[in-house]
Amino acid sequence: MIKQLLPLVLRQKSIVLFLLLLVLPILPGCMTAPPKDFVFSVPPIIHSFQPDISLKVGLVLSDDFKNAVWISDEHKINFHIGAVFSEKAKEVSTAVFSKVVVADTAQTFSPTAVNAMLEPKLVSYERSRPVFGTSTTIDTVVIQWTLTGPNENLIWVDSIQVDGESSVTTSEATKAALTLNPWKVGKQAADRGMEMAAERFFNDSVSAMKLSVEIRAFADKVSASN
Amino acid sequence: MCGEQYYKIAFPSLCLVLCFLIAGCSSAPRLPPFPVKQAESYQHFLVAESLQISVEPLFDSQQNITYFGTNLIEEKILPVFVLVNNLHAKESLVIFNDKIFLRGLDNNHVNANDKLKAADMKQAMNLSESSAGIGSVPLMLAALSQISQSAEIRRNFKSKALQTNTLSAGEQCQGFVYFRLPEIITHDANPTISIEVLNLQEETSRTYQVPIKLKGEKE
Numbered sequence: 001m002i003k004q005l006l007p008l009v010l011r012q013k014s015i016v017l018f019l020l021l022l023v024l025p026i027l028p029g030c031m032t033a034p035p036k037d038f039v040f041s042v043p044p045i046i047h048s049f050q051p052d053i054s055l056k057v058g059l060v061l062s063d064d065f066k067n068a069v070w071i072s073d074e075h076k077i078n079f080h081i082g083a084v085f086s087e088k089a090k091e092v093s094t095a096v097f098s099k100v101v102v103a104d105t106a107q108t109f110s111p112t113a114v115n116a117m118l119e120p121k122l123v124s125y126e127r128s129r130p131v132f133g134t135s136t137t138i139d140t141v142v143i144q145w146t147l148t149g150p151n152e153n154l155i156w157v158d159s160i161q162v163d164g165e166s167s168v169t170t171s172e173a174t175k176a177a178l179t180l181n182p183w184k185v186g187k188q189a190a191d192r193g194m195e196m197a198a199e200r201f202f203n204d205s206v207s208a209m210k211l212s213v214e215i216r217a218f219a220d221k222v223s224a225s226n
Numbered sequence: 227m228c229g230e231q232y233y234k235i236a237f238p239s240l241c242l243v244l245c246f247l248i249a250g251c252s253s254a255p256r257l258p259p260f261p262v263k264q265a266e267s268y269q270h271f272l273v274a275e276s277l278q279i280s281v282e283p284l285f286d287s288q289q290n291i292t293y294f295g296t297n298l299i300e301e302k303i304l305p306v307f308v309l310v311n312n313l314h315a316k317e318s319l320v321i322f323n324d325k326i327f328l329r330g331l332d333n334n335h336v337n338a339n340d341k342l343k344a345a346d347m348k349q350a351m352n353l354s355e356s357s358a359g360i361g362s363v364p365l366m367l368a369a370l371s372q373i374s375q376s377a378e379i380r381r382n383f384k385s386k387a388l389q390t391n392t393l394s395a396g397e398q399c400q401g402f403v404y405f406r407l408p409e410i411i412t413h414d415a416n417p418t419i420s421i422e423v424l425n426l427q428e429e430t431s432r433t434y435q436v437p438i439k440l441k442g443e444k445e
Contacts, residue, residue, distance in 0.1 A: 124387075127377070154424070193416060
C-alpha cells in the first residue's frame with residue numbers, strides 16, 4: 001500500500017496527503033469502538049524466590065477479588081483485573097510460604113488446618129487515558145494484604161501500590177492504521193502495561209512479606225509451639 | 227487559486243493546525259509527588275509515646291493545582307497530608323486509612339463515610355463523558371485531551387492517598403487523606419485530625435488527636 005501511495009505523493013508534491021498519512025497512525029486509539037469486555041493476557045512470573053517462611057497459609061481469594069472489574073468512564077469497557085491479580089496472589093504466596101492452600105472464604109479453613117490466613121483486597125485501580133494511540137498509559141493498582149492468625153488476630157497488613165506503563169510504538173500504530181485493526185495493537189500495549197504492573201506487584205509483595213519482622217516473629221512462634 | 231499559491235497557503239496552515247493539535251492534545255503529564263520533609267518541619271506536629279505524627283492540610287489553591295491538577299478546596303474537598311513515624315524500639319504499629327477522621331469543623335464530625343468517593347471526584351472534574359462525541363475533529367481532540375487530564379487527575383488523586391500499613395520499629399508512612407468540608411465553617415471551630423493506631427504486640431488501639439489551624443489563622 002505504501003509503495004503505491006508514496007510515488008503518488010511525491011509526484012504531485014501533495015504535502016497535504018503526506019501529512020494526513022503522518023496523522024493517521026496516531027489517531028486510531030480514539031477512533032475505534034473496542035469490545036465491552038477486556039481480558040488481560042499476562043504470563044506467569046518467572047522468579048528464583050524460595051518459600052523460606054515456614055507457615056501453612058490459607059490464601060483467601062474472595063469472589064469480589066477474583067471477579068474485580070474496572071469500568072472505564074469514556075468507553076464503558078470492563079477491564080477484568082481481578083483475574084490477573086488472583087493469579088499473581090497465588091504466585092506471591094507460594095514464593096513466600098512453605099505451604100499454601102487456596103479457598104474462597106476464610107470460613108473454609110478450620111482453626112487447626114492452617115497457621116494463618118492471607119487475604120488480598122483490591123483497594124483501587126485507575127488507568128490514565130491517553131489522547132493519541134502512541135501516548136503512554138499508566139495503570140495504578142493498590143492491593144492490601146492482610147495476614148490474620150487462627151483467632152482472627154491481626155498479624156500483619158500492608159498495601160502494595162504499583163504502576164504499569166505502556167504505549168503503542170509508532171511502528172505498531174502505523175501497522176494498526178494500515179491494517180485497520182487498531183484494537184489488536186491497543187490490546188497488546190494494554191497487556192504490556194498490565195504485565196509490568198503485575199510483575200512489580202509480585203516483587204513488591206514478596207519483598208514486603210519476606211522482610212516483615214511481624215511475619216517472621218509469628219512464624220518463629222508457630223515453630224516453637226510445634 | 228493555482229497549485230503553487232495553494233501550497234504556499236495550505237502547507238503552513240496545515241502545519242500550524244497540526245502543531246496546535248499535537249501540542250494541545252497530548253496526554254496529561256504526571257503530577258509531581260508531594261515533597262516529604264523532616265517530621266518536625268510540618269505545620270502541625272505531635273510526639274506521643276514513641277510516635278510522631280505530622281499533619282499538613284492543603285488549603286492553598288496553588289498547592290492544590292500543583293499536586294492534584296485542580297483546586298480541590300473549591301470542590302469542598304480538603305486534602306490533608308499525614309506522616310507517621312514509629313519511634314518504638316521493638317513494637318509494631320498499624321495505621322488504618324479508614325480510621326483517620328477530621329473532627330470539630332462543624333457540629334457534625336466528618337467521618338470515614340463522608341470521605342471522598344471516586345464518583346465525587348468525577349463530579350469535581352466537571353467533565354461530561356459525552357463531550358468526546360463532538361463532531362469536529364479539533365473539538366473532539368480537545369475534549370479527549372480534557373478527558374485524558376481528568377483521568378490523570380483521578381489516578382493521581384488515588385495514588386497519593388495514605389494506605390493502610392504496618393509500621394515496624396523505626397518505619398514511617400505518609401500520604402493524603404481526603405475530607406469533605408462542610409458548607410459553612412464556624413469561626414470558633416477547633417478542628418483536629420484524629421488517628422487511630424493499633425499496637426500489634428499489645429493488641430490495643432489508641433487514638434491521637436492533632437489540632438489543626440484553619441486557613442488564615444495565626445500560629
